[in-house]
Amino acid sequence: MSDRVAVAALVSPALAFLLAFFLLPLLLMARAGAEGPEGVATYVAIATDTRYLASLARTVGLAAATTVATLLISTVAGVFLARNRFPGRRLLTALLTLPLAFPGVVVGFMVILLAGRQGVIGTATAALWGERMVFAYSFAGLFVGYLYFSIPRTVLTVMAAAEKLDPALEEAARSCGAARWQVVRDVILPGLKGALLAAGAICFATAMGAFGTAFTLATDIDVLPMVIYAEFTLGANIAAAAALSFLLGAITWIILAVARTAAGATVAAAG
Numbered sequence: 001m002s003d004r005v006a007v008a009a010l011v012s013p014a015l016a017f018l019l020a021f022f023l024l025p026l027l028l029m030a031r032a033g034a035e036g037p038e039g040v041a042t043y044v045a046i047a048t049d050t051r052y053l054a055s056l057a058r059t060v061g062l063a064a065a066t067t068v069a070t071l072l073i074s075t076v077a078g079v080f081l082a083r084n085r086f087p088g089r090r091l092l093t094a095l096l097t098l099p100l101a102f103p104g105v106v107v108g109f110m111v112i113l114l115a116g117r118q119g120v121i122g123t124a125t126a127a128l129w130g131e132r133m134v135f136a137y138s139f140a141g142l143f144v145g146y147l148y149f150s151i152p153r154t155v156l157t158v159m160a161a162a163e164k165l166d167p168a169l170e171e172a173a174r175s176c177g178a179a180r181w182q183v184v185r186d187v188i189l190p191g192l193k194g195a196l197l198a199a200g201a202i203c204f205a206t207a208m209g210a211f212g213t214a215f216t217l218a219t220d221i222d223v224l225p226m227v228i229y230a231e232f233t234l235g236a237n238i239a240a241a242a243a244l245s246f247l248l249g250a251i252t253w254i255i256l257a258v259a260r261t262a263a264g265a266t267v268a269a270a271g
Helices: 003-033 041-048 050-083 089-101 104-115 120-129 139-162 167-175 180-209 212-217 224-234 238-270
Strands: none
Touching (some): 041 050, 041 238, 050 089, 050 139, 050 224, 050 238, 089 139, 104 139, 104 212, 139 180, 139 212, 167 180, 212 224, 224 238
16 A cells, blocks of 8 residues: 555545535535525625624623633643642642533533522622622623633643743743743743643633523623524524624634634744
8 A cells, every 4th residue: 555545544534524524514504694585695794783793792802801811810820830739739720620521501500609699699798788799691790601611721721831841941030130020021921822822712712602601691691602593593594693603603713723823933933
């Protein structure tokens, strides 16, 4: 068997999977978006409709806020866990990754138990100040839910990258008189840049398309996954739902592609 035949035999299953479960559904979805009463103009309509644009802006804003907060928290926690050994470290790391086992609906229910009408926070604030604080069904509730399932995978990525940093670079910076914040700015963060870009892109993409948590919490929140669900199930507007899905996927793919390019350039420069 020649090398070309061997390579083709090895690559063919992956190509068949890509065609059957990615490219074909994507093409069918794009065609469904153009089969409505307005035809191809459906894509123009969703790109100019104020309600859809407002929903897209909210979704992007929420995903961006989740990504920034997740990276801030995960960077501090990940570097600390990578650099320090103490009793209970493994248990703490395991607890931080526990949310990965929960689906989005369960995460949403947990946010309701925390900050819903009968939640712990509402009961405590009612007892303390006589006014019940409820934010589970707002953007704040979605934000907490998205943080809950975004932080664990990001922490693991940061920990893996932080363990590969060369401590000699930090020692050299300190010996040259650099303050702690300068070491963080000039040594640690540049060393983690590729991992942060990759983890941030995954975090953003996950928050953009998260449905289970949004379905549980977003009773009065017009985020794009819920709009797609409503158009498809309640309005039976398959063309609009398909076009919105294509738009959501395209934006997410662009963000991932930009982050992958930036991370690759960082790795190449570092090498």
